[in-house]
Amino acid sequence: MMTNELQYLSILPELILTIFGMLIMVLDPLMADRASRKPMGWLAFVGTLAALGATFYQGTHPVAGTAFFGMVRTDAFSIFFHVVVIVIAALAILSSLDYLETQGIRSGEYYGLILLGTVGMGLLSSAMELVMLFIALEISSISTYILAGYRRRVAASAESSIKYFLLGSFATAFFLYGVALIYGATGSTNITAISQALHNNHISSLTYLALVLMFVGMGFKVAVTPFHVWTPDVYEGAPAPVVALMSTGPKAAAFALMLRVLFGSFGELSQWWLPLIWISAALSMTIGNVGALLQNNVKRMLAYSSIAHAGYLLVAFAAGQDMGIAAAIFYTATYAAMNVGAFAVVSHFASRGERYVSIDDYAGLGRRSPVLAITLTIFMLSLIGIPLTGGFFAKFYVFSAALKSNLVWLTIIGLVNSAIAAYYYLRLIVVMYMKEGDDSVTLVPVPVATAAALLIAAGLTIYLGVMPGGVLGYALLGAQDLMR
Amino acid sequence: MIHQALFFIFAAICVAGALNLLLQKHPISSALSLIVVMGSLALLYLLLGAQFVAAIQIIVYAGAIMVLFVFVIMLLNAGIEEHTEGSRIAVYFGVPAVAALVGMVLYVLLKTSHIEYQVQLGGFVKPTRDVAMLLFREYLLPFEVTSVLILIAIMGAVVLARREP
Amino acid sequence: MADNQLAPYLPILMQLLIAAGIGTGMIVLSAILGQRKYSRMKMQAYECGMTPTGDAQHRFSVKFYLVAMLFILFDVEAIFLIPWAVVYRDLLKIPGAGLFGFWEMMVYIGIVLVGFFYVWKKGVLDWNTPELSEGPNE
Numbered sequence: 001m002m003t004n005e006l007q008y009l010s011i012l013p014e015l016i017l018t019i020f021g022m023l024i025m026v027l028d029p030l031m032a033d034r035a036s037r038k039p040m041g042w043l044a045f046v047g048t049l050a051a052l053g054a055t056f057y058q059g060t061h062p063v064a065g066t067a068f069f070g071m072v073r074t075d076a077f078s079i080f081f082h083v084v085v086i087v088i089a090a091l092a093i094l095s096s097l098d099y100l101e102t103q104g105i106r107s108g109e110y111y112g113l114i115l116l117g118t119v120g121m122g123l124l125s126s127a128m129e130l131v132m133l134f135i136a137l138e139i140s141s142i143s144t145y146i147l148a149g150y151r152r153r154v155a156a157s158a159e160s161s162i163k164y165f166l167l168g169s170f171a172t173a174f175f176l177y178g179v180a181l182i183y184g185a186t187g188s189t190n191i192t193a194i195s196q197a198l199h200n201n202h203i204s205s206l207t208y209l210a211l212v213l214m215f216v217g218m219g220f221k222v223a224v225t226p227f228h229v230w231t232p233d234v235y236e237g238a239p240a241p242v243v244a245l246m247s248t249g250p251k252a253a254a255f256a257l258m259l260r261v262l263f264g265s266f267g268e269l270s271q272w273w274l275p276l277i278w279i280s281a282a283l284s285m286t287i288g289n290v291g292a293l294l295q296n297n298v299k300r301m302l303a304y305s306s307i308a309h310a311g312y313l314l315v316a317f318a319a320g321q322d323m324g325i326a327a328a329i330f331y332t333a334t335y336a337a338m339n340v341g342a343f344a345v346v347s348h349f350a351s352r353g354e355r356y357v358s359i360d361d362y363a364g365l366g367r368r369s370p371v372l373a374i375t376l377t378i379f380m381l382s383l384i385g386i387p388l389t390g391g392f393f394a395k396f397y398v399f400s401a402a403l404k405s406n407l408v409w410l411t412i413i414g415l416v417n418s419a420i421a422a423y424y425y426l427r428l429i430v431v432m433y434m435k436e437g438d439d440s441v442t443l444v445p446v447p448v449a450t451a452a453a454l455l456i457a458a459g460l461t462i463y464l465g466v467m468p469g470g471v472l473g474y475a476l477l478g479a480q481d482l483m484r
Numbered sequence: 485m486i487h488q489a490l491f492f493i494f495a496a497i498c499v500a501g502a503l504n505l506l507l508q509k510h511p512i513s514s515a516l517s518l519i520v521v522m523g524s525l526a527l528l529y530l531l532l533g534a535q536f537v538a539a540i541q542i543i544v545y546a547g548a549i550m551v552l553f554v555f556v557i558m559l560l561n562a563g564i565e566e567h568t569e570g571s572r573i574a575v576y577f578g579v580p581a582v583a584a585l586v587g588m589v590l591y592v593l594l595k596t597s598h599i600e601y602q603v604q605l606g607g608f609v610k611p612t613r614d615v616a617m618l619l620f621r622e623y624l625l626p627f628e629v630t631s632v633l634i635l636i637a638i639m640g641a642v643v644l645a646r647r648e649p
Numbered sequence: 650m651a652d653n654q655l656a657p658y659l660p661i662l663m664q665l666l667i668a669a670g671i672g673t674g675m676i677v678l679s680a681i682l683g684q685r686k687y688s689r690m691k692m693q694a695y696e697c698g699m700t701p702t703g704d705a706q707h708r709f710s711v712k713f714y715l716v717a718m719l720f721i722l723f724d725v726e727a728i729f730l731i732p733w734a735v736v737y738r739d740l741l742k743i744p745g746a747g748l749f750g751f752w753e754m755m756v757y758i759g760i761v762l763v764g765f766f767y768v769w770k771k772g773v774l775d776w777n778t779p780e781l782s783e784g785p786n787e
Contacts, residue, residue: 487655490662530655530658531655533655536731536732540728543724543728544721544724544725544728547724548717548720548721548724549721551717551720552714552717552718552720552721555709555713555714555717556714558708558709558713559708559709559710559711559713559714560708561707561708561709612731612732612735613735613736613739615732616732616733616735616736617736617739619729619732619733620732620733620736620740620750620753620754621743624753627729627753627757628753628756628757628760630725630729631726631757631760631761632760634722634725634726634760634761634764635760635761635763635764637718637722638719638722638764638767638768639764639767641714641715641718641719641722642715642767642768642771642773645711645714645715
């Protein structure tokens, strides 16, 4: 048990995010109705920077250990995911600043919701108790449901929000049912206590049912087949920067939850849940990539692509062991960098009312705005998995971990899928450079905040592709901490 | 004995209310059946000895949340539901999937006659004091974090209901 | 033993049964015993008074929804005060905890108060502001 002061350090990033979120709630109503809410956005950005600083502080000082009666644990695993979700939030805020102006949305709550949602995402990676995890999951989900409906004049946005909310609550209910049953079977909701109970006692069939129900809930949150059906519609209707956030942030956090539950609690049953993961991974990759081939809307295409990427991630789950888990952790970080970047370009390019979201609109972008085109190209190449980009090493580690665990067929399916995927990502690049666009598509110069977001995302994507060692090393530490 | 009898009576009322909720065509009738469900659930909690939860169930769910439901129905001015033909996918995949899920849950629950942490009807009586001690010691952090959830809900309600400038 | 602990609830159960009995009894008995004579006047909403016009169902203002929603949220907050009050003395007696039991609730209330400040300043509680929409087709 730690002393009281150190306890607060273990939730320091969350404390800071909450305080900044509350600050926005206090200041926003004091501003004039018609005033731009950009200052609120910058305040939120400062909040994420402070939280990031707090996370680094956790990483460099000996605060590791459990706190609050074993509710949360600060270790390399939690710190890694904290950095990932906080950076995602920061980039989403940066790319929202001018997006909201363009769309005529004046609302400081938008940034408040992102900050408070990040509190939930952070806790998802550090919580060691299913009750805590459930509340964190609800926080991260509910804030995203609201954000998805932010384009108030657009019916598709309301549809997106309602669909996400109804299906999401349904999935959370499955998760909760699983939590209730596992409490009945083992008498505890603590991750480690469950693992010990499963190790020492006879495993009842209740446990299996609980695992399946929790898998359904988590599978929905990370959008893997067969729980992916909501993704394209939700991503299409939601505001583009929100999609940047929700396709990476809550998803990375949900993957952290999945790692925690599957390896932390149900490691004993890994032989049993492995087939579930195997099937889900193979289906997600295939359906995601084939679905993406057929899309003409960039947001829908990236939605299907996110299903496929969740599939690759599950391959790492199936591989298991330290290497597989580290590959999964590394993949979430890389996917976050490239996908946030891609959606930042989409948000900027979409223009007022998100008019330009079809692939054909991007025709001639290479000539009209070389910088924007280059950045988008970097993200697309990384999504394909071309060397020198983060996407390459992410896939490389996943598949080599899979081969090490003798998952030959899954690796083959994954590689074939990566080849298919190259087609639709390249299609966008080809349209940008090879096709003459008509100038009816208005192009606004990239504002400073968006440029900063793009620069950071592209920088991270390339950094992970050139020098993946450091991050992978930390991911490996996280994997070891998870299995401890 | 009396516990079991009461359990089955209120469980039956609960299920009947839930079915009625689905079958009623007018949203208000559905909302009223939901009160039956909530109320009988509260009694089931009480029978399991969870007095505090039973009280909360009545105050928050049967009270506040039902009022919200009725307000929303009036806000939308929702009349008698219109029924579509129903989607084919729902019939061919949804119904078997639901049947499979229900069957699986029933099978497992019936099969597990003995589990480690079984609850006897009426035997799990925890005074509010015990629940409170847990809430403010071991579960302090989840409790505090629910306040963040409340803030999010407040912002969400205001944002989504506000007139677009 | 278990019977004893639930015994205080017996009167509530009895009242429930009596209430349900009277309610259903009235409907059933009047259906069996009552006479039915319909006339035009009798089928009107008010036998004497104004002739009703229009539809009884009309769209409510979204403000009702907001108030109900906020009520739930603060209701949940208030509910947490009950168990806190029940164990407050015990929390203070925990060795080494000091006033921690007091502050843990104050922090909670403080956070939720920010929400209260927010809705107040946003004018949600003000019934006269045109800020909030009255529903699309009124």
